[in-house]
Amino acid sequence: MPAFDPDERDRGWTYRTLTSIVVPRPIGWISTTSTDGVDNLAPYSFFNVATTDPPTVLFSPGRRSYAEDGRTDTARNARATGEFVVNLVTGAFAEAMNESSATLDPGESEFDHAGLERAASTVVSPPRVAGVAAAMECEIREIQRIGAHELVLGEVVRFHLADRLLTDDDRVDVTEVDAVGRLASSWYDWTEDRFEMERPD
Amino acid sequence: MPAFDPDERDRGWTYRTLTSIVVPRPIGWISTTSTDGVDNLAPYSFFNVATTDPPTVLFSPGRRSYAEDGRTDTARNARATGEFVVNLVTGAFAEAMNESSATLDPGESEFDHAGLERAASTVVSPPRVAGVAAAMECEIREIQRIGAHELVLGEVVRFHLADRLLTDDDRVDVTEVDAVGRLASSWYDWTEDRFEMERPD
Numbered sequence: 001m002p003a004f005d006p007d008e009r010d011r012g013w014t015y016r017t018l019t020s021i022v023v024p025r026p027i028g029w030i031s032t033t034s035t036d037g038v039d040n041l042a043p044y045s046f047f048n049v050a051t052t053d054p055p056t057v058l059f060s061p062g063r064r065s066y067a068e069d070g071r072t073d074t075a076r077n078a079r080a081t082g083e084f085v086v087n088l089v090t091g092a093f094a095e096a097m098n099e100s101s102a103t104l105d106p107g108e109s110e111f112d113h114a115g116l117e118r119a120a121s122t123v124v125s126p127p128r129v130a131g132v133a134a135a136m137e138c139e140i141r142e143i144q145r146i147g148a149h150e151l152v153l154g155e156v157v158r159f160h161l162a163d164r165l166l167t168d169d170d171r172v173d174v175t176e177v178d179a180v181g182r183l184a185s186s187w188y189d190w191t192e193d194r195f196e197m198e199r200p201d
Numbered sequence: 202m203p204a205f206d207p208d209e210r211d212r213g214w215t216y217r218t219l220t221s222i223v224v225p226r227p228i229g230w231i232s233t234t235s236t237d238g239v240d241n242l243a244p245y246s247f248f249n250v251a252t253t254d255p256p257t258v259l260f261s262p263g264r265r266s267y268a269e270d271g272r273t274d275t276a277r278n279a280r281a282t283g284e285f286v287v288n289l290v291t292g293a294f295a296e297a298m299n300e301s302s303a304t305l306d307p308g309e310s311e312f313d314h315a316g317l318e319r320a321a322s323t324v325v326s327p328p329r330v331a332g333v334a335a336a337m338e339c340e341i342r343e344i345q346r347i348g349a350h351e352l353v354l355g356e357v358v359r360f361h362l363a364d365r366l367l368t369d370d371d372r373v374d375v376t377e378v379d380a381v382g383r384l385a386s387s388w389y390d391w392t393e394d395r396f397e398m399e400r401p402d
Contacts, residue, residue, distance in 0.1 A: 003323050004360040004371070006256050013372065015253040017360055020373035021289055021335040022250050022258065024225040024382040024392045048249045049223050050261055051348035052216040055207050057223065058259075058352075060251055088222055094398065102401040122204050134222040146354065147252035151259075153347065159205040159218055170205070171214065172221035174385040181225040181382060181390075184375040186397045189382075191225045193394040196387045197295065200303040 016184065019045075024181030024189050028059045029087040029097050032077035033126045034106065039118060040073045041100045041110035041129065043089065045182035046149065055156040057086060057138060060149040073106050075150055079143055083124040084154055088134040089180045094188065096129075097180070123157045133177065135160040217385065220246075225382030225390050229260045230288040230298050233278035234327045235307065240319060241274045242301045242311035242330065244290065246383035247350065256357040258287060258339065261350040274307050276351055280344055284325040285355055289335040290381045295389065297330075298381070324358045334378065336361040 006014050019025075028047035032040045046060035061075040069076060078084045089097045099114035111118055111127070118127035121137050128135040138154030145151075165176045181189045207215050220226075229248035233241045247261035262276040270277060279285045290298045300315035312319055312328070319328035322338050329336040339355030346352075366377045382390045 001320075001361050001363050002367070002371070004362065006357060006360065011254050014256045017362070017373050018250050018253050018256055018258075018357070020375040020378060021337075021360075021362075021366075021380075022227045022229075022248070023375065023378060023380045024227060024390070025249060026223045026226055028223075046250045046252075047223070048226060048261075049219050049247045050352060051247075051350035052219050052263075053212050053349035055215045055219055056348060057219075060249075062253075094396075098398040099401060119202075136222075147257060148254035149252035151251060156207055156219070159207065159222075160202050161205065161218070161222070162202050165222075166203070170203070172218050172385070174221040174224065174388050177221060177224060177384075179222075179224045181392065183378075183392060183395060184373070186399050187375050187395050188398060189225070189390075189392045190394045190396070191382065191384060191390045193391045194384060194388050195295075195391070197299040197389060198387050200300060 020184040023183050027089045027097065027180060027182050028057065029089050029129065030059065030074050031085045031087060031126045031129065032074050032083070033081060034073065034077045035080050038107055039109045039111050039127055040077055041116070042072065042074045043097050043101055050153055056141065056153055057136065057156065058151055058153050060146065060151050063148050075152070078140060078152055081125065082140045083126055084138050085121055085124060085126045085128050086136040086138060087129040087132045090133050090178045091180065091190065093132060094180050128160060133162040133165055221385040224384050228290045228298065228381060228383050229258065230290050230330065231260065231275050232286045232288060232327045232330065233275050233284070234282060235274065235278045236281050239308055240310045240312050240328055241278055242317070243273065243275045244298050244302055251354055257342065257354055258337065258357065259352060259354050261347065261352050264349050276353070279341060279353055282326065283341045284327055285339050286322055286325060286327045286329050287337040287339060288330040288333045291334050291379045292381065292391065294333060295381050329361060334363045334366055
């Protein structure tokens with residue numbers, strides 16, 4: 001099996017390789033509000049659970065050479081306000097999620113660009129995407145620079161969960177979650193092609 | 202849509218909810234070697250790319266009340282040696298990956314328990330799983346405590362990529378990567394149910 005030293009490869013190769021073998025990645029569809037009141041929305045797949053206690057998620061926006069401060073709108077807004085909302089991308093929202101990844105002027109909202117309605121959050125200021133199956137309101141606990149990215153850690157202060165995901169005792173039934181996963185380049189995957197393996201003792 | 206305050210729910214509910222809506226998660230099947238020379242292997246799905254430059258991945262092992270130092274074998278070995286290897290879990294290795302999640306005595310190797318062969322690494326000491334489609338040799342750059350977990354950041358110092366994944370110019374073709382994704386409880390998903398969406402300008 002061929003071995004590759006990343007020091008001998010360019011950044012494009014490294015990006016392509018990492019995003020192709022660290023798959024499937026969950027998509028954090030993240031809404032933030034700028035200090036000017038513009039609601040931003042963008043998908044991030046360098047996203048996961050950081051810890052379950054206290055419930056904390058992380059995402060890692062890349063540095064952007066075209067921005068004066070080197071940040072995406074999401075990273076800038078999150079840093080400035082300390083708040084973000086993670087929206088779940090299920091099949092019905094795949095197209096809108098993709099639309100929201102267009103590069104817009106910071107003054108233009110991806111909610112409006114993608115034709116999405118806002119739903120008010122309970123604790124934080126950024127709105128949720130109306131109609132999504134789940135959303136998490138988050139307060140930022142830490143931001144740290146990691147190479148060409150910034151690692152943002154946010155504690156979940158409110159979960160919004162659609163009735164259709166819930167069992168009678170208010171737990172999520174994962175087989176009802178038709179999430180979209182991120183692969184590489186223009187590829188995504190559905191999570192409905194599931195299988196079970198019982199964990200050994 | 203019902204809203205839930207995690208402060209009013211128990212840890213089991215929070216764990217179940219996060220792992221059910223942050224999906225699909227990539228699986229880092231992580232090999233480490235203890236200071237006593239025992240090769241450990243275990244799957245982690247709180248795993249993702251941290252940054253692509255320098256190529257860096259992260260994973261977040263949970264604290265373990267049954268261990269004297271509160272750490273999983275993987276976390277203990279990674280901390281002690283500064284090294285780990287991430288092995289890609291494709292369809293052919295799904296069962297073995299599940300076997301390797303059994304709770305064994307620290308002196309027993311999951312390689313042997315799951316009947317897996319070792320392949321020598323190039324730069325680091327922990328072995329790769331022989332026959333996997335991709336592996337990343339990593340050197341630890343940082344470990345930090347985050348609530349009930351520890352966030353481990355490792356820089357990739359060597360990529361191993363099977364010929365079957367590669368295009369003629371040595372780039373990974375993601376449609377050849379039949380990775381297994383993690384959902385919740387006993388559920389996993391295949392990534393072969395793919396679709397394409399071109400990113401807008």
